[in-house]
Amino acid sequence: MLSSNYSKRLYGRTRGRSKKKIDLKKYYQTVAKYKFQNFDKKLDYILDIGTGYGETSIFLAKKFSNKIVISCEKYVDGNIILLKNIEMNNIKNLQLHNGNVYDILESTNEKNFCLVWIFFPDPWPKNRHAKRRLITSDFLIKLHKILKKNSEIYIATDSTIYIRFILNTIYNCKDYFLWLNQSEMNLHIKSYFDIETKYYKKAIKSQRNPSLFILKKL
Template sequence: MTDPANPKPDGAPWRNFYGRRKGKTLRPSQEVYLAEDLAALSPGPVDWEANPDRTPLDLAQLFQGRPVWLEIGFGGGEHMVHQAETHRGVGIIGCEPYINGVAMLLGKIRKAELDNVAVHPGDARDIFDVLPVASVDKAFLLYPDPWPKKRHHRRRFVTPEHLEPLARVLKPGAEFRVATDIADYVRQTLEEVPRAGFEWLAEGPEDWRAPWDDWISTRYEQKAIREGRPQHYLTFRRL
């Protein structure tokens, strides 16, 4: 897999929108999940070495014709598993470069016995390259790395560099959900996402203060609550 910290094969450098790739030592059970389960849950050849021509994924084969959802950075996987359990009629692709989070997700998938998920342990931009145009029905960006320093704001996901390929793979009318506890991230999201071809669906304060009906609180949200930061739930529609 191409390291996003290094130049892409075409010479263009990635600018990471996420932080570290690995944390503390994995538990033996998590090592087992990675060794035994990850390959079978791969959405297909998404990295440059395996798919240098960027051949699109066969989503009909991957999810047997189900609608496709995409989670960009699933953290520990609790939201992705909850959505997959709640909506068995959809297929969900999750992308996460933090290997400890991938291992946690795999354990949850094994316990829940899910058959409607695919896992890419890397940069979501790898997936954008190989998803067919207008093929995704819903996307999630939940508590992304806030990059709080102003000089790092260009690393946030909500920039044209990331939003334009996301818009390309979303169907017209597809929903894009963003959750964050960082006020300045809200500002940048509301500025940049509509410019990329989306409509913000809020009509009043409760539309961004209250979570979605099928929401499950994540560990990142619980940390924000403990530290006294308000949550924001932004819903957009692809035009």
């Protein structure tokens, strides 16, 4: 079962700015239907972290229909859209954790996951907020523990500050992960996947080119 003790705080918004009224009772009833509960040893899992409006989770659930996607996000407005899309697309292999990814990481010591996606993690560009960034060495080592052999992590960002920070983190974790696409000049997401998330579109609109890092577990 999930622990409620966060080892790491979860920053950022739980509700959108629109102040649109949401029927929270109905929301939690629908969340309960798709809620991640426990791991089944017979199944392979994909971890999708900080899913916003859930575009990546729907994409992954369709692409890997024989695996279970766990979507981690506490942003209620985004999860409502994700839940609608799960039902509209009749998706059966997607579970939602309405909260911190650390709850999932600390709920298991088993290697349950075969893939991790982290699309546009909050960059926290100000120096005084740098400690809030998700992609640290400790975090990657935690992921290493729950990944199966040869599994991959995909990290996308359009923040030059975060790119530098991620490069440093990858270097510090060189005994744990191989940076698969390091020799390619082109790190663009669209060279790999035909997917657009809200933050991908924001980046393109502001003429910032998103980069994709692919790490393989050693």
